[in-house]
Amino acid sequence: MSDPFRVLIIGGSGVFGSRLARLAADEPGVELTLAGRTVAKLEAVAAGLAPRPAVLQLDRNAVDPKHLAPFDLVIDAAGPFQASQAQVIVAALASKTPYVDLADGRQFVADFPAFDDAAKRCGVSLVTGASSIPALSHAVLDRMTSGWRGIDDIRIGIYPGNRAPRGLSVVEAILSYVGKPVRVFREGGWQEVPGWGMTHREEIVGIGRRWASVCDTPEQDLLVRRYRPRRSAEFFAGLELGILHCGLALCAQPVRLGWLASLRPFAKAMLAVSRLFLPFGSDKGAMTVLARGEDGAGRPIEARWTLRADANRGPNVPVLAALAMIRRFRDGWAPEPGAHVCAGMLGLHEFEADMAKLGIVHTLEEVHGCASEALTPLAKAA
Structure with a gap:
């Protein structure tokens, strides 16, 4: 039996992170951990999922590489990304953990290519904007x-x-x-x-x-x-x-x-x-x-x-791109190492089955x- 694909969702009790968790919990081979600042809120979301995910108390602006090292993919669904710090990205590079976010901050996404050289050196795929826009x-x-x-x-x-x-x-x-x-x-x-x-x-x-x-x-x-x-x-x-x-x-x-x-x-x-x-x-x-x-x-x-x-x-729509990216990483179809904006990366067919199901x-x-x-x-x- 193959090892599970371990996914950490930061902001797992939020409007979008909790919905991503509910959808990803049904994905074969995926093992979830929900992270955030308030354990009680995380536990409330985890209690409604089967199998029940682990929870991890974590401040996205104080993430250490050791927090991410056990995972095959980290998804930042916390926000807001306007004037957001890049600590999760830095920790993902240091731990060589692939990273995906739901960013909608204009400057955040514009600055994202600055991580491209470091991501290539570390052999890590970083993806921003896996949400309603631009994905x-x-x-x-x-x-x-x-x-x-x-x-x-x-x-x-x-x-x-x-x-x-x-x-x-x-x-x-x-x-x-x-x-x-x-x-x-x-x-x-x-x-x-x-x-x-x-x-x-x-x-x-x-x-x-x-x-x-x-x-x-x-x-x-x-x-x-x-x-x-x-x-x-x-x-x-x-x-x-x-x-x-x-x-x-x-x-x-x-x-x-x-x-x-x-x-x-x-x-x-x-x-x-x-x-x-x-x-x-x-x-x-x-x-x-x-x-x-x-x-x-x-x-x-x-x-x-x-x-x-x-x-x-409606609040499920912004997480469908991140769900598609979980499948891609799990199935070995991750983008090449580097910092990528999720524009033109996914096809509409990768959303349609989930939309119909919902x-x-x-x-x-x-x-x-x-x-x-x-x-x-x-x-x-x-």
Whole structure:
């Protein structure tokens, strides 16, 4: 009998880490250990899994190589990755333990290639961004634009239902850029717009209208680098309830005016306020990817992919890429040693069976010969 594939999930009791643990627990040959700062929370998650994982009290900003050495793979699902320390990566290199994270911090992902030389010397694979963006979004774009001659516009959006569980790390990640200048590719060039600005409404098939505002993510840079759109590459997210979404846009004003450096110190208070509204709204989440350009025959084309996750299944979506990476490492299909961004690394087929099992529906629609004008322009600072 072969030895088990030992996986350490840091942040194993969090919104995303706990869901990854539940899905990975069903993987043949995988032996899990859940790590985090609060043992009681880890034990509560472990108690619902079979076989029951071990738990390890661990602060991700004080990780020692000896903590990682017993494992075949470490996954950092803790966050927030905005202004996050690199201690887990340093420990992974020192212990020669392969590493995967769910990072959504723009600077964190941009700085990740700096570890490439060290990872190659140590013979270790490091992977960042194994989450909804860029792993899933690029898998979708790779399929929908296969054979196209060129891409004009890309627009991606994530819209959780109001009743979806929310954690402090997610709120801190959002507040880290609200009201601050965000660099986006629009109208054929780079522009700066206020974080959580450009507020508008998006029509989502099967969901209805949702609020949307611009976010600061690695996606904007990666979309331009990989797909070279001629006009725009935009990323939005939205809160279902207008009182919360537009209220956050209003709270951004002191940051935009320079009266506050950041809203992040108010994360716990804002999280508490948002939880007062949990009885309202819905449990329906969505993710959209839209692209316009020229197909293989040079005709204008528009492709639109929509994911719908009801019954609060939405928080499972960000962990599906990490689940796919666990399988790859377990089965000997790990990337070469080095520091890699998980953009174009996974195919959409590596997500589809898991989405179907979870009851998450996704559809892809194409319109050939559609008008090639730019996407509907949005206000620069709503």
